Amino acid sequence: MNSAPPLLEVRGLCVGRGAQRILDAVDISIASGEIVALLGANGAGKTTLARCVAGLMRPQAGSVRLDGARVDSAHPASRSALGMAVNHWLLPLELSGNECVQLFARAQGQPDHALAAAPLLLALGMDATLLAQPLGRYSLGMRQKLGLVLGMLGSPRLLVLDETLSGLDAAGLVAAEAQLRARCAHGAAVLLVTHAVEHAARFADRLLLLQAGRIVGMWRRDELAALAGQGHDLLQVLGAATATPAGSGDAG
Numbered sequence: 254m255n256s257a258p259p260l261l262e263v264r265g266l267c268v269g270r271g272a273q274r275i276l277d278a279v280d281i282s283i284a285s286g287e288i289v290a291l292l293g294a295n296g297a298g299k300t301t302l303a304r305c306v307a308g309l310m311r312p313q314a315g316s317v318r319l320d321g322a323r324v325d326s327a328h329p330a331s332r333s334a335l336g337m338a339v340n341h342w343l344l345p346l347e348l349s350g351n352e353c354v355q356l357f358a359r360a361q362g363q364p365d366h367a368l369a370a371a372p373l374l375l376a377l378g379m380d381a382t383l384l385a386q387p388l389g390r391y392s393l394g395m396r397q398k399l400g401l402v403l404g405m406l407g408s409p410r411l412l413v414l415d416e417t418l419s420g421l422d423a424a425g426l427v428a429a430e431a432q433l434r435a436r437c438a439h440g441a442a443v444l445l446v447t448h449a450v451e452h453a454a455r456f457a458d459r460l461l462l463l464q465a466g467r468i469v470g471m472w473r474r475d476e477l478a479a480l481a482g483q484g485h486d487l488l489q490v491l492g493a494a495t496a497t498p499a500g501s502g503d504a505g
Contacts, residue, residue, distance in 0.1 A: 257284065257285070258321065259282035259283060259284050260283055260284055260285045260287075260319065260320060260410060260411060260442050261281070261282060261283040261306065261317070261318070261319055261411055261442060261444070262282045262316075262317075262318045262321075263279060263280060263281045263282070263302075263305075263306065263315070263316070263317050263318075264280055264315055264316050264318075265278050265279075265280065265314060265315035265316070266278070266279040266280075266302070266305055266312050266314070266315035266316070266317065267279075267312055267313050267314040267315055268298070268301050268305065268310070268312050268313060268466075269313065269466075270313060274466050275298045275301045275466050276298045276301055276302055276305070276312065276466045276467075277465070277466040277467050278314075278315070278467070279298075279302060279315070279463075279466070279467065279468055280468070281461060281468065283411070283442045283444060284442065285410075285440045285441070285442055286437045286438065286440060286441070286442065287437065287442050287443075287458045287459065288433065288434075288437060288442070288443040288445060288456065288457045288458050288459075289442070289443070289444055289445065289457060289458065289459045289460075289461060290445045290446075290447055290453035290456070290457035290459070290460045290461070291303070291444060291445065291446045291447070291461050291463060292447060292448065292450060292453060292460060292461070292462050292463070292491065293462060293463035293464055294464070294495075297463045297464055297465065297466070298463055298465075298466040299415075299446045299463055300415055300446065302446075302463065303337070303413050303415045303444065303446050305317060306324070306335075306411075306413055306444060307324075307335050307337040307413045308324045308325060308331070308332045308335060309337070311325065318331075319331045319334055319335060319410065319411055320334065320410065333361075333407070333409075334409055334410040334411065335409050335410070335411050335412075335413065336404040336405055336406065336407065336409030336411070336412045336413070337404050337412075337413040337414075337415070338400045338401045338403065338404035338405075338412070338413070338414045338415070338417040339357075339399075339400040339403045339404060340400060340415065340416075340417075341393060341396035341397055341400055341420070343400075344388050344396055344399065344400060345388065346387065346388045346389035347387060347388075347389065348387065348388060349384065349385055349386060349387055349388070350374075350379060350383060350384035350385070350386065350388060350391070350399055351367075351384045351385060353388060353399065353403070354367045354370050354374070354384075354399075354402065354403065354406075355367045357403045357406060358370070358406055361406060361407060363406070363407055366406040366407050367406075369406075370402055370405075370406060373402055373405060373432060374399075374402055376428055376431070376432060377398045377401070377402065377425065377428050377429065377432070378398070378424070378425060378428060379395065379398060379399070379402075383395065393420040394420045394421050394422055394425055396420075397417055397418070397419070397420040397421055397425075398421065398425060398429070400417060401414070401417050401418075401429060401432075404417070405432075405436070408436070408441070409441065410440070410441055410442070411441065411442050411443075411444065412433070412436065412441060412442070412443045412444070413443075413444045413446075414443060414444070414445045414446065414447075415446040416446060416447060416448070417445075418430075418445070418447065418449075418452070419447065419448070419449060426452075430456055445457060450487050450488055450491060451487065454474065454477045454478075454481070454487055455474075457474060458473065458474055459471060459472065459473055459474070460472045460474075460477065462491055462494050462495065464494075464495045469494050469495060470491065470494035470495075472490075477490070
């Protein structure tokens with residue numbers, strides 16, 4: 254049992270007002286070295302939660318803390334310890350891969366990050382020839398890889414991925430997983446928003462299920478493996494959880 258304080262601690266997070274709640278008193282925690290997958294139907298609030306965790310959206314109530322420091326505009330140090338992969342549709346398609354990395358590194362005030370990204374880009378199969386081409390020529394998978402690299406610039410303590418791995422082929426997925434695991438081995442953590450239940454059950458250390466803005470289920474990877482070994486269908490397991498009234502919402 255890990256007695257260390259969590260790297261990420263979300264408490265009582267609410268977005269929306271009155272009956273129109275996107276997030277309703279959400280509590281989660283993530284430890285250093287941990288990969289946590291967040292699943293849920295469309296409209297469950299997954300992206301809203303991810304954006305709140307990354308400091309890109311301000312909740313109506315509750316708090317997000319990273320290493321004990323509140324994540325908001327008044328605490329830039331905590332924001333700098335966060336990384337969020339860039340969605341492929343937000344990438345400037347007229348720039349080359351190299352130019353995009355350099356632009357994002359300069360925007361962070363750390364131009365050396367662009368040089369440090371070179372081994373990561375190569376590990377993900379993005380060589381010098383590809384990086385010299387405009388992003389408009391990239392496949393979806395290549396843009397997803399680049400978005401992942403941009404989120405990892407500067408070695409953030411917490412990396413937030415919103416469907417970032419969904420467009421990757423098998424080789425790209427294996428390479429991305431290896432890079433994420435390596436970061437976690439050095440104390441980082443990952444919050445992975447995904448619809449891919451089977452992948453999440455294999456890759457993540459824990460799975461959280463969000464329904465109508467509340468956490469309604471939490472499973473460790475070994476628990477899901479045991480259920481699968483007993484012949485249970487994982488989609489049915491998650492479906493049964495959504496049919497159960499939410500409890501306290503504490504998945505920490």
